[in-house]
Amino acid sequence: MRVGVLTGGGDCPGLNAVIRGIVRKGVQEYGYTFTGFRDGWRGALEGHAVPLDIPAVRGILPRGGTILGSSRTNPLRAEHGVRRIKENLAKAEVDALVAIGGEDTLGVAATLSGEYGVPCVGVPKTIDNxxxxxxxxxxxxxxxxxxxxxxxxxxxxxxxxxxxxxVEVMGRHAGWIALHSGLAGGANVILIPEQRFDVEQVCAWVESRFRATYAPIVVVAEGAMPKDGDVVLKDGSRDSFGHVRLSGVGEWLAKEIERRTGKEARTTVLGHVQRGGTPSAFDRWLATRFGLHAIDAVRDGDFGKMVALRGTKIVRVPIAEATARLKTVDPELYAEAGVFFG
Amino acid sequence: MRVGVLTGGGDCPGLNAVIRGIVRKGVQEYGYTFTGFRDGWRGALEGHAVPLDIPAVRGILPRGGTILGSSRTNPLRAEHGVRRIKENLAKAEVDALVAIGGEDTLGVAATLSGEYGVPCVGVPKTIDNxxxxxxxxxxxxxxxxxxxxxxxxxxxxxxxxxxxxxVEVMGRHAGWIALHSGLAGGANVILIPEQRFDVEQVCAWVESRFRATYAPIVVVAEGAMPKDGDVVLKDGSRDSFGHVRLSGVGEWLAKEIERRTGKEARTTVLGHVQRGGTPSAFDRWLATRFGLHAIDAVRDGDFGKMVALRGTKIVRVPIAEATARLKTVDPELYAEAGVFFG
Amino acid sequence: MRVGVLTGGGDCPGLNAVIRGIVRKGVQEYGYTFTGFRDGWRGALEGHAVPLDIPAVRGILPRGGTILGSSRTNPLRAEHGVRRIKENLAKAEVDALVAIGGEDTLGVAATLSGEYGVPCVGVPKTIDNxxxxxxxxxxxxxxxxxxxxxxxxxxxxxxxxxxxxxVEVMGRHAGWIALHSGLAGGANVILIPEQRFDVEQVCAWVESRFRATYAPIVVVAEGAMPKDGDVVLKDGSRDSFGHVRLSGVGEWLAKEIERRTGKEARTTVLGHVQRGGTPSAFDRWLATRFGLHAIDAVRDGDFGKMVALRGTKIVRVPIAEATARLKTVDPELYAEAGVFFG
Amino acid sequence: MRVGVLTGGGDCPGLNAVIRGIVRKGVQEYGYTFTGFRDGWRGALEGHAVPLDIPAVRGILPRGGTILGSSRTNPLRAEHGVRRIKENLAKAEVDALVAIGGEDTLGVAATLSGEYGVPCVGVPKTIDNxxxxxxxxxxxxxxxxxxxxxxxxxxxxxxxxxxxxxVEVMGRHAGWIALHSGLAGGANVILIPEQRFDVEQVCAWVESRFRATYAPIVVVAEGAMPKDGDVVLKDGSRDSFGHVRLSGVGEWLAKEIERRTGKEARTTVLGHVQRGGTPSAFDRWLATRFGLHAIDAVRDGDFGKMVALRGTKIVRVPIAEATARLKTVDPELYAEAGVFFG
Structure with missing residues (x-):
C-alpha cells in the first residue's frame, strides 16, 4: 500500500506533526510506503511527487510550516483536473490520499472521494478554528x-x-482567536466578525474602563465590522464615515476612538506572527493524534471521512459534514465574555 | 446573597482566574457579595475570612498561585470541624460556598453539602489532570x-x-503530564505510573534510538515504577536492587541506564517549576469559564455539584461522581504513543 | 537621610527593578528612608509623594511598568517650577533625589543639580538604547x-x-532595535532612521531573496524614511509619492513593495508589545545594578552624575555628557550587517 | 583561500550562528571557500571533512547545537596528532582554520598556531562565561x-x-549563571563555587526569609561546596557529614535544610535544559558578530588570536591570554548581590 500526503491552504503550526504521525505509524505498524505531493493539490495536479519516509519526518514535530509546501490551487477548476490527478496518482502508484487542509482542500477531497472514486481521508486544518x-x-x-x-x-x-x-488579531469570518485571547488576556473589549460592533458602545466601554482603573485594551478580529458603517476597506477608497482606510480595522478603530473620546490610542497588528513558529504542546498533541488516526482510517478503508476531536477522543466524520458550514462563535458564548467588558 | 470562596490543595496555575470569574460575574450580574476564606478549609474552620470584591480580583488573571492561600487541612478530621465551619459561615453571613480544589477539597465539599446541609459548589483543580x-x-x-x-x-x-x-515530570498516580509532554516533545520513551516499566525494555529502546539517529530522551513521571523492583525510595534505604535512592525515579533511572548500557545519562528534574508562573491561555480560558459557571450553579441553587469540561461545554456533575475514582491514562492511549518509542 | 525617587518618560521594562535595588540597598545598608514621587517630575512639582519602603518593593522585580507611575511633565517649563520642586522636597524632608528616565527626565535632573543646588543622581532609561x-x-x-x-x-x-x-519595530531616531532584532532574527533587509532607504534597493533585495531561497523578511524601524520621499505621515495627507499614509512606515513600505514587485506583502506592527511585560534576565540584572550603584552615588554625595554600563562595570558619568547627543547606529556597524541583506 | 571550521567541547546555543557568520561573510565578501571538520579536533585528526557553503548555513541561526558536531578530542595527545592534522589540512587544501570552542579547544589552536605554524583563529565558547x-x-x-x-x-x-x-544551575568552577539568574530571579540565597558556603548561614537566611514574607528560593551552582564539609559526591559513598549523596548539591542542600530547619524543601535540577534550544537574541547577535570578525582576522592573517567582546566592540586578543586563567566571580560583585539575601 502506498499513500499520498498533501497539505493545502494557509500556514498553520502543526502541519508537520500530522505528516510525521501519518508516516511513523503507517510505516512502522502497517508497512505502508508514502509519497508527498508538493504544494497541496497543485502537486497532485502537476505530478510533483517527493519521497516521504521516516528519515524525512525526523525533527519536524516542533517546526511550523509544512515540509510539503502549500498552495490554494483548486484542481476541480483546472482543465481535466480530476483526470490529471488520477493519472498522477496512478503514475506514482498511490492507492490512497490523505489531504490535510481547510474547507477548500477538504472540499476537493470530499468531491474526489465521493464523486470520482479517489480514496481520500481528510485532516482538518484551520488556524481560525x-x-x-x-x-x-x-x-x-x-x-x-x-x-x-x-x-x-x-x-x-x-x-x-x-x-x-x-490589538488586531486573526479571524476573517469567525472570532474564536479574538474571543479566546481576549478572555485569556483580560481584554476590556472584544470585537468579533459575528456581531457588528457599535463604535459608540466601544467608546463607552473605553471611558468606563478609564474611570474604573486604567487604560483599556481592545481586541478586535481582523474581520470585525462596525454596525452602522461599511466593511473595512484596505484600498484607499472612502468608507461611509468619510475615512480613508488604508490599513485594517485595528488602525481604523484606534483613530475612531481617538476622535470620539479624545484619548490617545495605539495599535498592535500581529499579522502572520500568529501563524508561525513552533506549535504549542496542545497543538502538537492534537496534530500528532490526527495523523495517527488518519492513517488508521486509510487502513480501515474509511474514505470520504476526516478525523475530528470530540472531547478527548479522535473520531471520524464525513468530510461534507465538517465543511458544510462555518463554525462561528455562539452568541451565548460571546455574551458570557461580556461580563468583562468595560 | 453572600458567597464564600476558598482554594485548597497544591498550587495550580489558574486558581486566581477562577476566583476572578466568580467575583466579576457574581457582583456585576447577580449583585452578590463575597468573602474569601484563607488557606482552604483551614480558613473556614478557623474563621479566617477576608473581603473579596472587584478591586481585590483586578490584575490576578495572569498570576499563578492563589490570592486566598491554600492548605491541605481536612476539616472533617478536626474536632467539631463541621460545627465550627457552620458557625464561621453563619458569623460571616455566608449563604453558599464555592470550594476550588482537588479530590480532597471537593470531597469535603460533597460531604458538607450532602450530609450537613452546607450549600457548596465545587470547582475541580488538579495539575495532574x-x-x-x-x-x-x-x-x-x-x-x-x-x-x-x-x-x-x-x-x-x-x-x-x-x-x-x-526528564522527570510530575504525576504521582497518573501519567497525563508525561504522556502529553512526551508526545508533544518527541520523547523516545515515556514512562507512566499506570504501567510498571521494564528497565531492560527501556535500555533496548535507548540503544535502538542510538542506532537509528542520535541520543534518546526519556520522559518519566515521578510516580512511575520499575516492573521487577520496589517502589522508588527517597529516604536513603536500599531498594530491592541494592541501590540507595536518595533522589527520585529520574535520577535512579539515569543511573540504571548508565550501568546497563554504558552510555552516559543526565537527568533534569523540573519539580515545582511545572506548577508555577502564569497560566497558559487555555488554562486561563478554562479557569475563567469554570468560575463563571460555578457562580451560575450557586445562583441556581444547584449544590453538591461541580463544574466540568465536556468538549467545549461547561457542564455540572455531582461532586461525588468526579472524586469517586482517579482518572488514569487509558492503556489504549498509552499504546497509541508507543509508535514513537525507541 | 531621606531620598526621593521618581520615574519619568515612556514605559520601559526594568524600572521597577531599579526602584527595588535603590530601596533595598538604601534601607538595609545605609539606613536611609525613601519617598516616591508619583508620575515623574509631575509628582515632585505637585507634591504628590508616596511612602517607599521594603514591603512596597516586594515582588516588583519581574513586573514591567513602574509602581511610581510616569509622565512627560517638564517642571522647568512650569511656572515657578524649580521653586515648587524645592518646596515640595523640603516639605517631604527629602535630602536627595534619584531620577530614573530618558534624555528629558535626566536633563531636568542635570539642570536642577547643576544650576539650582538640588542634589540629584540619574539612572538612564530608554528602550531605544x-x-x-x-x-x-x-x-x-x-x-x-x-x-x-x-x-x-x-x-x-x-x-x-x-x-x-x-515588521515595523520601535526606534524613532535610532535603529538599535531594528538592527539587533533584524540581525538576531535573520532578516533580509534592515532599515534604520540613521540612513534614508532607497525603495528600489529594498525591492532589489526582496527579489534577489526570492530567487535565492524563499520569501524575505524586512525589518523597518518606525522612524526609517525613504531616500527620495517625504517623512512618513500618519494624518491622512498625501506624501510626495501621492500616497495617503494613514499608517506607519511598515504598512507604507509593504504597499510600495507590492506595487513595485508584484509580490504580496504583509505587515506586522508590534507597537507597545515591545515595551511591556516582564523584563529579560539581562535587563533585570542591569536595572538592579543601576539601582544599587545609584544609591551608592547618593551616599558618596556624587550629584549631577548618572550611572552607566561600560563593559561589565557600572560607572558614573556627568548627566550632561550622556544627554548631550543621541547615540545613533554607527554606519560601520550597519554596514557589517549588510552581508545578510538580500 | 579555503578555510576550515570546527566546533569543540560542550553544547552551547550560538555555535551555528558563528558558523553562519563566518561562511556568509567569507563567501560573499572575500570569495573564500569553506570546509567543515566534524566533531571538533577529532574531524581534523581523522580527516573527516564536509563541504560548508551558503546553502549549508541557511536556517541555522536560531538553532541550538552545532551542524558540525562536537567532541572533546585533544589531538595533541593523539599519536602523531599534529602531523596528522597538518596532513589532513593539506589534503583538504585548507589554508587556515577557525576553531570555535572553550579553554581546551582554543588551547589546541594556540599551540598549533604558535608552535607548529598552523594558521588558526579562535572563537571563544563557554556557556559558563x-x-x-x-x-x-x-x-x-x-x-x-x-x-x-x-x-x-x-x-x-x-x-x-x-x-x-x-534550584541547581550550571557552573562547575564559576558561579556566573547562579549569580546572574539568582539576581534576575530575585532569589533569596545564591551559592557559587568561588566561595564555600556555610549551611548554617543558609539556614539562617531561609528562616529570616520565612519570617519576613514567604518561602525562600535558593539558587545553587552545581559546583558550589559547603564550607565545613567535603566536596559533594555523586557516587554513593558517604561524605564527612555521614550522608550518602547520590545526587548533586541541590538535592543534598534541600535535605540539609529540611533536617536543620524542619521546613519542607524541594529541588529543581535544570541540567542540560540550560544549554539547549534556540539562543537568545543577545547570544545570536554576539555569536554572529564573533563569526564576522573571526573571518576578518583570517583575512588579516592575524593568527593565534581569538575574537572577544569588550563593551560593545569586538576585539582580537592572543588566545593564550584568554585561556591562561578562569574568569571567576569577583568577590565584590558577589558581595553586591548579598543585599538581597535572606
Missing part, C-alpha cells in the same frame, strides 16, 4: 497563546499610560 | 507546556552528544 | 527579544508562502 | 534566561506554600 464537526483544530491554540502573550505585555503600558491599546 | 468527570482541569496545559519546552531544549544536546537525557 | 555614555540601557534587551521572537515566527510563513513580510 | 579576556561568551545569556524563567515560576509556589525551593 472555524471548521464544524471538530472541537478544535490544531494551530488555533498556538495563535491564541501568541495573541494572549501580546495582550499580557500591553497591560503594563495600559497601567502606566493613558493610552487605549487596540 | 487525574480527576474524573472532566475532560481537562486547568493547570495541566500549563504544566505540559513547560515540560514540553524543556524537552525541546534537550533535543539540541541529544543531537550533538551521546548522552541519554532523562 | 539611544543614550550616549552607556553601553546599554535596560528595556532594550527585552524589546529586542520580543521583536526577534516575532521575526522567528515569521520565517515559518516566509518559507511556505510567497509573501514579503514587513 | 568563565573565559577571561571577553566580557561575555554566547550561550551564557540563554542559560541565564532559562534559569531565571524557572526561578520566576517557583516564586508562585513559594508564595502559596511553606516550602523552601532549591
Amino acid at each position: 472555524d471548521l464544524s464537526a471538530t472541537d478544535y483544530t490544531f494551530g488555533f491554540d498556538t495563535a491564541v497563546g501568541i495573541a494572549t502573550e501580546a495582550i499580557d505585555r500591553l497591560h503594563t503600558t495600559a497601567e502606566s499610560h493613558m493610552r487605549v491599546l487596540v | 487525574d480527576l474524573s468527570a472532566t475532560d481537562y482541569t486547568f493547570g495541566f496545559d500549563t504544566a505540559v507546556g513547560i515540560a514540553t519546552e524543556a524537552i525541546d531544549r534537550l533535543h539540541t544536546t541529544a543531537e550533538s552528544h551521546m548522552r541519554v537525557l532523562v | 539611544d543614550l550616549s555614555a552607556t553601553d546599554y540601557t535596560f528595556g532594550f534587551d527585552t524589546a529586542v527579544g520580543i521583536a526577534t521572537e516575532a521575526i522567528d515566527r515569521l520565517h515559518t510563513t516566509a518559507e511556505s508562502h510567497m509573501r514579503v513580510l514587513v | 568563565d573565559l577571561s579576556a571577553t566580557d561575555y561568551t554566547f550561550g551564557f545569556d540563554t542559560a541565564v534566561g532559562i534559569a531565571t524563567e524557572a526561578i520566576d515560576r517557583l516564586h508562585t509556589t513559594a508564595e502559596s506554600h511553606m516550602r523552601v525551593l532549591v
